[in-house]
Amino acid sequence: DAGVTQSPTHLIKTRGQQVTLRCSPKSGHDTVSWYQQALGQGPQFIFQYYEEEERQRGNFPDRFSGHQFPNYSSELNVNALLLGDSALYLCASSKWTSSDTQYFGPGTRLTVL
Amino acid sequence: GENVEQHPSTLSVQEGDSAVIKCTYSDSASNYFPWYKQELGKRPQLIIDIRSNVGEKKDQRIAVTLNKTAKHFSLHITETQPEDSAVYFCAASNSGGGADGLTFGKGTHLIIQP
Numbered sequence: 001d002a003g004v005t006q007s008p009t010h011l012i013k014t015r016g017q018q019v020t021l022r023c024s025p026k027s028g029h030d031t032v033s034w035y036q037q038a039l040g041q042g043p044q045f046i047f048q049y050y051e052e053e054e055r056q057r058g059n060f061p062d063r064f065s066g067h068q069f070p071n072y073s074s075e076l077n078v079n080a081l082l083l084g085d086s087a088l089y090l091c092a093s094s095k096w097t098s099s100d101t102q103y104f105g106p107g108t109r110l111t112v113l
Numbered sequence: 114g115e116n117v118e119q120h121p122s123t124l125s126v127q128e129g130d131s132a133v134i135k136c137t138y139s140d141s142a143s144n145y146f147p148w149y150k151q152e153l154g155k156r157p158q159l160i161i162d163i164r165s166n167v168g169e170k171k172d173q174r175i176a177v178t179l180n181k182t183a184k185h186f187s188l189h190i191t192e193t194q195p196e197d198s199a200v201y202f203c204a205a206s207n208s209g210g211g212a213d214g215l216t217f218g219k220g221t222h223l224i225i226q227p
Contacts, residue, residue: 004156033214033215035215040220041219041220042119042202042204042217042218042219042220043157043202043215043217044217045214045215045216047214048213048214056213056214058214059114090156090157092215101147101159101162102147102159102215103159104149104156104157104158105156106155106156107156
C-alpha cells in the first residue's frame, strides 16, 4: 500500500519563473491538501482539492494555483516566483467522507534564486 | 481565521523524564486537534489526535488532553527516549465533513538529554 508520494524531491528556480509540483495521494484517499513550510516554521495551509475542485483556500495569493485529476493526484503551480517562495512544499491526503486524518508526503524542497 | 499558539519553542529534558507541550487555539468551532512529529529532513508524521467530544486520549507513552472551555490542548510524553528528539507540531481544524485545512503551531524542538 503506497503512501503519499511527491515529485520532484528538490527544485531550483530563479525569480519570475513558474513551477509545478506533483502529489499522488495514499491509496483509498480522495482529498489532497497543500502546505508551505518555511524553514523553522509550521506548515501553512495553501488549498485543498476534492472532486477536482478547490474546496478551501488559505491566505495565499492567486499566484498559487492547483489542479486535481480524476485519479485524485494533484498539482501545485506557482507563477512569478519570489525569493520568499523558497520552502518545503508538502501535500497531505485524506478521505473526504470520514473527516479522516491527513497523511503527509515527503515534500518538495523549492529554492528560488 | 484560526490561530494556534504553541509553547515552549524548545524543551530539553533528561532521558526517562516526562515532556509536556502546550497549545491554545482561538476558534471555538475547531473540533479536531492532531499532533505531528517531524524529524530533520523528514515528513510530518501523525503521532496522536483528539476530537472535541473527548477530553483525553492515550497511546502507550503519549497522551493528549483537551480543555474546550479554555481552548487549550497538551501533549504529554512519558519515559522519554533518545528517539523522541524531534520537532513537534500541534494543529487545529474545523472538521465539518471534509478533512479541513489544518492550522499549525510554530513547533517545539524537543531535545532528550542522555
